[in-house]
Amino acid sequence: MALQQKQFYTIEDIYSLPDGHRAELIDGQIYNMAPPSTTHQRLVFRLSSIIDNYIQQKNGICEVFISPFAVFLNEDDRNYVEPDISIICDKNKLDDRGCHGAPDWIIEVTSPSDPQRDYGIKLFKYRTAGVREYWIVNPLKKTVMVYDFEKNLFSNQYNFGDDIPVCIYNDFIINVSKLI
């Protein structure tokens, strides 16, 4: 749940959290992160593996990062997120702390505690920050929401059993059921 005691937090507040305590910052609001479940971690691992394999096989330049990985979404001090999976194609955005600016493709696996963050707040932040593609994978409902921010061709709701076309890669299809 969102803590809202203070009006605006900054990235300094994120870095001064006690060790082991993780949170995200969106427009100055802090959102605590719950420890992930087994299913959550399995999905993150399998999805990131198949995406990384695809990129390696194609000698692509994009890189896959899994959380915890810092994304300074708007390159300001009011926004800090840790997407479950970030695919970044511009090496200039990367340094030792994380990614400065929008990743090309973000995947979030929902946790039951805070679905409105992935389906609502982050959806609109990611879109305006310049993310090209956003997936919301819901292990409870076994659905994947795909947002094709670039061309709008593939925005849709898919089931785990569907062959889902990746928007940023023309010849890449993922079937979530086959991964787990």
Place this chain on the structure above:
Amino acid sequence: MLLPQKQDYTIDDIYTLPDGQRAELIDGEMYMMAPPKRVHQRLIHQLEKRIGNYIDANGGDCEVYPAPFAVFLNADDKNYVEPDISIVCDKDKLNEYGCNGAPDWVIEIVSPSTERIDYGIKLFKYRSAGVREYWIINPVNRMVNVYDFDNNEKTGQYSFDNDISSCIYNNLNIKIADLLL
């Protein structure tokens, strides 16, 4: 040089379509509408009844309109949509043609021909136009996506078996499965 865009249609083009042909216009781009399926119409009718009864019982002054109902979303000539259900609370927005500006609550029932628009372009258009609540109902997946644009509390994905609480009406709960009995 700026080339004239072929997708630069206006509301005039919508009103000059042949009789019986329906289309929507979003940012000057035209989207043709296919005839709806039976479950689609059943859901529209049941939702309209459920929400209408709730408003009547509570003495509310919002009005429910089922499609076809014209919404001039941005009150300009580049945007014309026909949401499956529009709930409009500001009577000043209504005239003989339809609704000028954003309805308070919009419900779309997706079909194979509209799902990409409902989940994509319309979501962002509705939000930026000032719609307060948006539901996307998927009869195939039996899922409802709720967007609580006012305060984000109820945003999420629900199934047909969940009791879904409306965002603009605190004590209106709808279980879609009950509407299909």
